[in-house]
Amino acid sequence: TNTGAPVLKVMDTQCPFCSVQCKAQVIEEWAPGATKPTYRVEPKMNAASEGRLCIKGMNAYQHALHRERLTEPLLRQGGQFVPISWDAALTLIGERFTALQDQYGRDTVGVYGGGSLTNESAYLLGKFARVALRSKYIDYNGRFCMSAAASAGNKAFGIDRGLTNPLSDIPLAKCIILAGTNIAECQPTLMPYFTRAKENGAFIIAIDPRETGTTRMSDLHLKVKPGMDAALANGLQKVLLEEGLIDASFLGARTKGFAELKAHLEALDLEEIAQLTGVSEANIRKAAVTYGKSSTAMVFTARGVEQQTDGYMAVRAFLNLVLMSGKIGKPGSGYGAVTGQGNGQGGREHGQKADQLPGYRLIENPGDRAYIADVWDIEPEELPGKGVSAYEMMEKVHAQEIRSLLVMGSNPIVSNPNANFVEEGLRKLDFLVVADMFFSETAQLADLILPVTSYMENAGTLTNLEGRVLLREASRPPVGQSRDDWRVLSDIADQLGRGQYFEYGSAEDIFEELRVASRGGIADYYGITYDRLRREEGVYWPCPSTGTVSTGRLFEQQFAHEGGRAELIPVDNHMPAELTDDAYPLYLTTGRVLSQYLTGVQTRRSRSLAARDVESFVELHPKTARAYRITDGELVRVTSRRGTIVVRSRVTTDIRQDTVFVPMHWGDSQCVNKITNQALDPTCRMPGFKVCAVTIEPLVSG
Ligand code: SF4
Numbered sequence: 001t002n003t004g005a006p007v008l009k010v011m012d013t014q015c016p017f018c019s020v021q022c023k024a025q026v027i028e029e030w031a032p033g034a035t036k037p038t039y040r041v042e043p044k045m046n047a048a049s050e051g052r053l054c055i056k057g058m059n060a061y062q063h064a065l066h067r068e069r070l071t072e073p074l075l076r077q078g079g080q081f082v083p084i085s086w087d088a089a090l091t092l093i094g095e096r097f098t099a100l101q102d103q104y105g106r107d108t109v110g111v112y113g114g115g116s117l118t119n120e121s122a123y124l125l126g127k128f129a130r131v132a133l134r135s136k137y138i139d140y141n142g143r144f145c146m147s148a149a150a151s152a153g154n155k156a157f158g159i160d161r162g163l164t165n166p167l168s169d170i171p172l173a174k175c176i177i178l179a180g181t182n183i184a185e186c187q188p189t190l191m192p193y194f195t196r197a198k199e200n201g202a203f204i205i206a207i208d209p210r211e212t213g214t215t216r217m218s219d220l221h222l223k224v225k226p227g228m229d230a231a232l233a234n235g236l237q238k239v240l241l242e243e244g245l246i247d248a249s250f251l252g253a254r255t256k257g258f259a260e261l262k263a264h265l266e267a268l269d270l271e272e273i274a275q276l277t278g279v280s281e282a283n284i285r286k287a288a289v290t291y292g293k294s295s296t297a298m299v300f301t302a303r304g305v306e307q308q309t310d311g312y313m314a315v316r317a318f319l320n321l322v323l324m325s326g327k328i329g330k331p332g333s334g335y336g337a338v339t340g341q342g343n344g345q346g347g348r349e350h351g352q353k354a355d356q357l358p359g360y361r362l363i364e365n366p367g368d369r370a371y372i373a374d375v376w377d378i379e380p381e382e383l384p385g386k387g388v389s390a391y392e393m394m395e396k397v398h399a400q401e402i403r404s405l406l407v408m409g410s411n412p413i414v415s416n417p418n419a420n421f422v423e424e425g426l427r428k429l430d431f432l433v434v435a436d437m438f439f440s441e442t443a444q445l446a447d448l449i450l451p452v453t454s455y456m457e458n459a460g461t462l463t464n465l466e467g468r469v470l471l472r473e474a475s476r477p478p479v480g481q482s483r484d485d486w487r488v489l490s491d492i493a494d495q496l497g498r499g500q501y502f503e504y505g506s507a508e509d510i511f512e513e514l515r516v517a518s519r520g521g522i523a524d525y526y527g528i529t530y531d532r533l534r535r536e537e538g539v540y541w542p543c544p545s546t547g548t549v550s551t552g553r554l555f556e557q558q559f560a561h562e563g564g565r566a567e568l569i570p571v572d573n574h575m576p577a578e579l580t581d582d583a584y585p586l587y588l589t590t591g592r593v594l595s596q597y598l599t600g601v602q603t604r605r606s607r608s609l610a611a612r613d614v615e616s617f618v619e620l621h622p623k624t625a626r627a628y629r630i631t632d633g634e635l636v637r638v639t640s641r642r643g644t645i646v647v648r649s650r651v652t653t654d655i656r657q658d659t660v661f662v663p664m665h666w667g668d669s670q671c672v673n674k675i676t677n678q679a680l681d682p683t684c685r686m687p688g689f690k691v692c693a694v695t696i697e698p699l700v701s702g
Contacts, residue, residue, distance in 0.1 A: 002030040009037075011475030012044065015057035016116060016455035017597040018187050019162070019339035019465035022049035026061045026456065026475065039065070047537045048167055048464055054188035055595060055609065061456065062606035064476070069437055070451035071480020081449065086481060086491070089448060094495025096431045097133065100404050107384070110137030110393055110402045113352045114409030115145055115341035116598070118460025119469070119525075120510040121485040122343065123358055123517070124502075125408060126351025129384075131376055131501050132493035136384035137402055140352040141410045141598075143390040146344050147353075147684040148311030149301060149337030156319040156567050158560030159522050160360070161467035161541070162345050165298065165334035166552025171196035172332025175294035177205045177287070179318060180229060180304015180690075181338045184213025185594040187465070190338075191217070203294070205287045207232060208304055209589055210619070210661055211654035220287055225278040226587045226659055227576030227691035229305045233317035234573055235273035236288040238265045240324055245292025247326025254559065255323050257568035264570030276573055278656070292325055296332030303340060303591070309679045309688040310574035317571040324568070329555035339465040341598065346463030349523035349541075350514060354387035358514060359521020368521075375517045376501060389685030391416055391678055398425030406492075408435040408452075408485055413442045414599035414667040417687040418678035420643045435488055440601045441667040451482040458484045460507045461533065466552055467540050469525065471533035486510055519544070522560070576691040577679035580658070584640060584693035586624070587659040590672050591690075596665035603665070616647045616670040618696065619661040625651045628696050635699035638662060640675035640692050646699055647672075660696060664689070 007030040015022045023044035028037045039061055043053040073089035074081040084092075097109050111129040113122060122140075129138035146162075153160035170176070170193035183190050194217060198204060206218035207229065215221045224232050240246055241262065251258045274281045291297050299322050305314045319335060327333040339345050351358040351372075358375075361368035363386050373380040388396065394416055396402040405426075416422040426432060426445050434446040443449050459474040478484075483491070490502040504510050508530045518541075519526040527543035527550070540550035558564030580587060595612040596603045603609045618636050620628075630636055632651040637644050638660065646669050647662055655661055662672040677692035 001035050002032055004032065006031055011456065012473060013456055013475050014462070014470060014472040015053065015060050016342045017056040017060055017603070018342060019344050020049055020187050020189050021342065021462050021464040021470050022046065022053050022057050022189055024053055024057055048466060048468060049189045050192070052189040052192070055612070056597060056603065059606045059608040062608060063602040064454040064456045066605045068439065068605060069454070069479045069482070070439065070449060071482060072451060073481070074449040076447050086483070089450060090491050090495050092448065093433060093492050097404060097496060100430060104403055106134045107136050108402060109133050109135050109404045109406070110396070111135070112390070112393065112405055112407045112410055112412055113138065113140035115140060115142035115344045115347035117343060117347060117409040117485060118458065118462055118472070118507065119343065119346040119350055119514060120460045120507045121409070122347045122352050123350035123514045124486045124489050124510055126358065127376060127501070128489045128493060131378060132489070132496050132498040134382065134384060136387040137393055137396065138352060138387055139354045139390040139393050140347065141390060141412065141415050142341060142344055142347045142352065143685060144307070144415060144687060144689065145303070145340050146337065146348055148306035148308070148681060148686045149315050150348055151312045151684040152315035152319060153337065154522070156316060156323070157555065159554065161554060162339045162465040163334070163336035163467065164328060164554045165336070166466055167193055169332050169334065169553065170194060170298065171200055173197050173202055173296050173298040174332070175203045175205070175291045175297040177207065177291060177299040178214060178218065179207040179299065179301045180306070181300050181302030182208070182212045182214045182591060183338065184217070186302070186340060186592050187338060188594065203290050205290065209656050209659050220283065222279045222283055222287060223656055225276070225656070226589045227308055227688070228277040229308065230310055230314035230317045230571050231273050231573035232277045232279060232284070233314065233321055234265065234268055234571060235270055235277065235284040236291065237317070237321050237324060238268050238270055238273070239285050239288035240292045240321070241265050243289055243292060245289065246324045250326030251324065254564070255566045255568055261320060261568045261570050268573070273573065296330065297325070297327045298332070298334055298336065300336045300338050302338040304690060306337070307686060307689040308691065309577040309681050311681050311686045312683040313571045313574065316569050320568050320571065323566050329553070331553070334553070336465070343462040345465060345467060346461070346469070349463070350518070354389055359518035360523045361521050372517060375513065389680065391680060391687055392685065394422045394425050397429060400428055403429060404431040405429055406433045406435070407442055411440045411442045411599040411601050413445065414671050414673060417673050417676040417689060418642050419671055419673040421678070435485060436601070437482070438601050438605060441599070450488055451480060452488060453478045453482045453484050457482070458507070461511060463541070464538070468538035468552070469528050469533065469541060470538040471530060577688050578677050578692045580693045584695050586694050586696065588638065588640065588675065588692050588694040589659055589661050589690050590664045590676060591661060593663045593665065596663065598665070599667065600665035616663055616666040616672070617650045618647045619650045619652055619655045620696070621653060621655050621657045622651050623657050624660070625649065628698070630696065630698050637697050637699055638675060638694050640677070640694045642677070643674040645670055645672060645674055660694065
């Protein structure tokens with residue numbers, strides 16, 4: 001009980017829930033006589049969020065303070081979890097990992113990370129897999145988020161930084177294409193940038209099979225068939241070409257590959273594209289001509305385009321559009337992959353991916369291996385080779401090639417496609433260790449659960465969707481015995497006899513090493529320090545020296561490929577990996593809702609957010625509902641070739657008649673990924689979350 005004067009504690013923090021990384025203050029107040037504090041949240045000024053917070057940011061603190069937070073290590077014993085000490089937990093991990101690696105080889109233990117981890121934790125997780133475990137198997141949930149756009153950006157521009165322009169350029173654009181992005185629900189504090197652009201006369205084109213808060217802002221909504229984004233982008237390019245709306249001097253001076261692309265586009269048939277995409281020729285023409293004639297323009301893609309089995313090529317098709325028109329590298333003209341996860345950008349730069357080392361270096365490149373081995377003080381030949389992507393790791397788990405897994409910052413049983421198969425695999429593991437704040441669906445299968453700190457308790461840097469690195473300081477002490485992710489990794493490394501490579505006293509110590517590891521790489525952080533981040537409102541990479549005034553606008557003079565030219569590529573009108581038929585006559589597409597984040601482990605535990613969306617749902621068109629004798633609000637079975645889920649119907653004209661939509665934030669019988677398709681993009685290994693074939697029926701018929 002507070003027996004004295006009112007006590008106020010103001011905690012500076014940063015919302016953990018999306019790639020804007022809005023700054024905030026959580027204010028804890030103890031009134032006189034109060035037995036517990038009250039909390040309120042205020043937005044804090046920052047260049048990206050401009051002092052805004054959305055409903056997720058306003059309520060994020062609720063999960064950090066939640067009574068279900070894990071406070072001590074838990075060991076599965078006889079079908080129950082019992083608390084054990086950290087010493088006992090770490091000893092057990094050391095013994096089990098060592099025994100399994102001795103018996104089955106080093107690669108039998110894998111690591112599965114997350115795109116919401118800080119840069120320091122993401123970096124250390126990559127180093128932990130390669131130096132402590134000496135295993136090639138590491139990947140992370142960002143594979144499902146940014147891999148298509150990342151591969152496309154790297155191949156087309158020579159660099160993958162989400163936005164090629166600062167957010168402040170958006171209001172300067174006279175035309176904006178929003179392809180497969182629902183900013184109104186996923187990054188709500190960005191919406192005012194677009195409304196300002198509209199006030200300045202911008203024409204906004206939305207591409208989405210659904211009507212959303214984002215498409216309602218648009219001047220033209222192209223309600224594309226799921227999975228046909230690449231074909232639609234081809235149609236837009238073809239019209240640009242036909243109408244002479246290309247920038248020949250830009251193409252000649254700053255790109256390569258246009259002759260092949262031109263020949264490819266000339267051979268395509270716009271009428272056929274209209275049929276394939278479900279978008280009329282007139283609307284394809286209107287969109288392309290408006291974009292082409294605008295003095296400035298920006299194109300944004302997100303998961304709607306990218307979470308496809310041709311996601312890499314679909315993004316390349318939109319990048320062709322940008323490059324053909326020369327609308328990049330200028331104020332108000334550029335491209336943006338709208339990153340989803342809180343550290344979706346930084347999470348993919350520091351070595352959590354199977355094929356990457358820190359600084360976006362490649363694990364199969366001898367020079368890159370030698371550089372990182374030197375930073376890590378090991379021999380290059382000690383570094384393992386390339387592993388496999390996130391879902392392919394689950395296939396290795398299922399086949400028992402991987403017999404033990406450390407999961408950190410992720411809930412793979414809900415976020416992987418074909419989740420029934422994934423669950424079967426995880427149940428076969430000899431030893432599953434999950435580091436989490438909560439008893440997530442994946443933690444429920446663990447042999448050992450390690451409690452970790454929340455965003456309010458751990459310090460670290462995160463890189464927002466602009467490529468702007470931001471420092472988030474710790475604002476509360478750890479809950480119970482929970483530990484920071486980086487400390488857990490160092491402690492386990494100690495047990496594996498590799499502690500000498502993991503001697504850090506703070507997140508800043510790790511960042512100092514990360515700076516050096518990234519030096520000279522694509523994502524160069526060398527010039528960024530904690531001191532600098534405390535003084536400035538974030539610092540963009542690339543930042544090769546502490547004196548660099550880093551820029552939010554890339555490619556003003558040249559692209560990052562050797563020779564400075566961007567690359568164009570012909571893209572086919574791919575069809576989805578799974579088509580509808582008599583048994584499964586509807587397309588299923590998946591996505592997000594305003595109140596929830598990822599698999600909902602945190603947001604479903606925030607009472608204000610949970611109250612807004614208590615359960616999942618299936619959105620279906622009134623004509624579809626009538627055809628299947630389904631009424632609004634009743635429970636519906638949605639079945640694909642991989643399983644069935646049961647969710648409540650929402651009947652709405654927002655969705656195409658041939659398509660149903662289910663959000664991805666819920667687990668168990670509402671887990672939409674139990675029915676999504678595991679087919680992968682051949683280049684970036686992104687699963688096709690955005691389209692598969694399903695059928696629906698009322699749970700209770702008659
Ligand atoms: Fe900002 Fe995103 Fe958090 Fe909303 S969810 S407050 S937009 S960081």
